[in-house]
Amino acid sequence: MNPCGRIVDVLRSCYTAEMRFFKDSPKKTRVHWYAVPDTAEVIPWAHSFASRIYERDDEPQEAIGELYAPTPWRACSPPCPTTSGGLCGDEAAWQFGVSVAAVVPPPYPNTNVPTCCAQPLVGSCGGMALGRAGFGACHMESTCDIYSPFGAAAPSATNVACQFVQDLAVGRGTAPVNTVSWTHYIDVAEGVSIVDGCTRTPSLDNINYFDGDEVRIPTGGATRYVVVWVTLCDTEGTVVKRCYLLRHSA
């Protein structure tokens, strides 16, 4: 079963929940509620997988559907890549659940999107769900070279695998203090050595910006970025090092 980006419910905010999809097994599945365009189609049947966040105090737990387990709130960002067409499962499955023995369609290569959904855009991160269609292909797998410190004559690491994301819209910083701003970020393996140059003055809560390492994307390319901030980030269960970048020259 998969809604393939169709509208399943209407809510004010998003959260992570556990759902029971199987009619013959108590196995639970964790799902993320995420925003989709207003123009998306709805599930064409009455179904058991609507949000039950407001029914917890009033109605008994149903065997199929969202469970009354803790529901950590999350941003409404869509999974990556996402799809916006098709529908997996029939009316009976959406109402009474599926069997664990049911055949699961294989996913498209390098995605979690099953082939019963429309093929997702290659390299797309679903920015259109936020109304930013102009930022469509903003996410790609790439490799980079790291120069430490910025402007070093030779790279300290080359051909480092990374997820490269255009992130200009949210990276503008907040004036007049703590003006750490960025245009992109990359996710690299936790063990990659890469540092930013930011510091703070004792007893002050401002961030003092200073150039961090230099990154060139792709490997061997001439496009230079300076590392402005590095942090660890848990993405779908994998800890990565997220490096926020400011483009230095094209």
Next chain:
Amino acid sequence: MLKVVFFYNLAESGWSETYYAPGSDPKLFAATLTPRFLANAVRFRSASCVLKAIRLTRVEPPRFSFLVRPYPPPQGQQTAAVAEGPDVSSTDAVILLTGQGSATRRVYMRGLADLDVRRDAFGVDLISPQLSQGIELFRTGMTSYGFTIRFLMRPPNGGLIWQACALVTQSLINPRWTKFRLTPSVPALAEQSKVSFSQIPSRLLPGWPRIATIIRVTGIAPDFDYHIAYALPGGVAVDPKGLRLTPVLYNHDPIAEQQFERFSEHKTGRPFGTLRGRARARTLSL
């Protein structure tokens, strides 16, 4: 019975209005909702107010849901605001709905246009003819579909009003359930019956539901254990001093008429907002 939730958005805010309607198939009932009725649900409101969606959910298990997305969404038709400046408050029309059996319910209808909200020199709220007519059209539509007022009533309980709850402990059936006993132990409660609690010791039992469903009844008469969906903090036994319950039943009364009572105004708490507190409704997938 179906629970019918209307989701409205206005600018950056949103709210919902909940009603009940007879039926067991949400999709079948949704097919009977005419575009005229959907438009009547919003046309008496401000021009920037939209009916985002309607969710119909079965009240009885299995609680199937079906979503109606009128797209493009019908929107209000009344002049949105006067020219003096942006709103910093929201004005609701407090409407008293009365059922055929005299049940009453007050609903706060939001997203009204400023020009429809007036007060005379004596401080009496004046509902504009357009607003009055619009609300009546909406109510007439609801009546024609058999929309109801849901209310709580107490069923006969052997002459008892309250029964004290004793020995609140974690359920062994499910760690997220809690069980308790009753004193006096009769009359006994049936599974799936609803109960209303009073004098909940909030420090001992934080988040204890005000109304709950008896999920399971175990034990041997007269010492039945009643299980409800509540995860007991720490999983230890609690002496719930004073906690008591009474059986309740939801009942429904078809909406028969409406009456404007007053306007209810409140600050939004933030400048340039139009409605307090609630975020806009979004369409979501999983």
